[in-house]
Amino acid sequence: MGEHIRGILLFHPRHIASTLLIAFLGREAEKRGETMKGTLLRILAALSCLLISTWANVVPVQDFSLERMAGKWYLVGFATNAQWFVNHKADMKMGTATITPTEGDDLDLSYSNLNADGTCWRMTHLAKKTDTPGRFTFHSQAWNNDNDMRIVDVVYDDYALVHTIKTKEGVSEVLNKLYSRTPEISADLQQKFTQYSIDTGILSDNIAFLPKNAECPEA
Known part of the structure; x- marks a missing residue:
């Protein structure tokens, strides 16, 4: 399995740096006589640093329009390797988000999702x-994390792809x-979101529509 993964990385242009780093760490580990566990931990730590560097370089869409982003959206796609999502993704359903620009050019984000028991989950x-x-930033009181949010692709009357780096x-x-103006999304849009998520380090099993x-009723 390890050789198969190395082969994929070697021939994928985006991962040449990762491949070289893995090879270097492997040689260094052999010199030091490290255990396999120690080597893997060092490789995982190094790859984590590379991923964080990649995320930090994600650029928002050009000519972003705050006003055209406003209004109601359906949250139709979700992708993350976070453990809480892995544990609960099978039970998640579509919710809505309302985006309201403020006078200071910030964004009010209001989320709602109808629970199975008829109650309504809300967050702002x-x-x-x-x-x-x-690009916007906010601190989540509910999750106690800092969020660096970037709108990386948008067609204002159709969809928006939002990339957020969450740090705790x-x-x-x-x-x-993936936000959509309607509950329906095309196969092409699903493919776009899937590919973007894979390119930003999300495992394919952790991409959900x-x-x-x-x-929820109006608050």
Whole structure:
């Protein structure tokens, strides 16, 4: 299995640096007489650093329009390697998000999702603008993490692909969300979201398109 993975990395242009790093660490480990476990831990740590560097370089969409981003969206796609998502993805259903620009060019984010028992889950964030259009930051009180959110692809009357780096206690993970103006999404859009998520380090098993759900009543 290890040789198979190395073969994939070797011939994938995006992962040449990772392949070289793995080979280097492997040779260094042999010199030191490290155990396999120690070597794997060093490789995983190094790859984590590479991933974080890749996430940090994600650029928001050009000519981002705050006003055109406003309104109601359906959260139709979700992708992350976070353990909480792995544990609960089978039970997740489509929710809605309402995006409202503020006078200071920040974003009010209001999320809602109807639970199976008829109750409504709601969450709000105030995402603060940065010097880069299309990039916002906020702290989640509910999850106690810092969020660096970037709108990386958008057709304002159709869909938006949002990439967020979530950091808690020094540990970062990426969350990709696919928003749609309607509950339906095309096969092409599903493929676009899937490929983007894989390119940003998400395992294919951790990319989900959420089933339709009834909506919460107006708050």
